[in-house]
Amino acid sequence: MLNQRPELNDTAAMLMVTAAREYALSIGVPQNIAVVDAGGRLLAFCRMQGAKFHSIETSTMKAITAASIAAPTGGAPADFGLLLGVATQGQFTNLKGGLPVLIEGQLAGAIGVGSGAPDEDIAVAQAGIDALMKALES
Numbered sequence: 001m002l003n004q005r006p007e008l009n010d011t012a013a014m015l016m017v018t019a020a021r022e023y024a025l026s027i028g029v030p031q032n033i034a035v036v037d038a039g040g041r042l043l044a045f046c047r048m049q050g051a052k053f054h055s056i057e058t059s060t061m062k063a064i065t066a067a068s069i070a071a072p073t074g075g076a077p078a079d080f081g082l083l084l085g086v087a088t089q090g091q092f093t094n095l096k097g098g099l100p101v102l103i104e105g106q107l108a109g110a111i112g113v114g115s116g117a118p119d120e121d122i123a124v125a126q127a128g129i130d131a132l133m134k135a136l137e138s
Helices: 010-027 055-069 078-087 118-137
Strands: 032-037 042-047 098-103 106-114
Touching (some): 010 042, 010 106, 032 055, 042 055, 055 098, 106 118
Antiparallel strands (some): 032 042, 098 106
């Protein structure tokens, strides 16, 4: 009767932010990095020096959207994504850079990254997830 699922906590979120930040430094792209739990609540955030300040909100919305749909952001048709953004008063974004964190096939949270090119944002987010998965294997 009760749901039992893994969910990110502050320790996992900080590990992800740290790994994502390190990767962003290695590619020379300052980023805004947000990690949320499965309900879209912010657990950790980092604005690297030089990251675009408008991407503070978009990185957070990328994480919330990825948690909401349990899928990467940026995959909706452009006009549909725009309509969802308006209908949710900006709470849904179709920008690339949000990735869900799935553990044993269940949503545990999400990470959103913004300030670079879409492929850079995705790679930085993936570095955070990869670090978490490696830590969970140990």
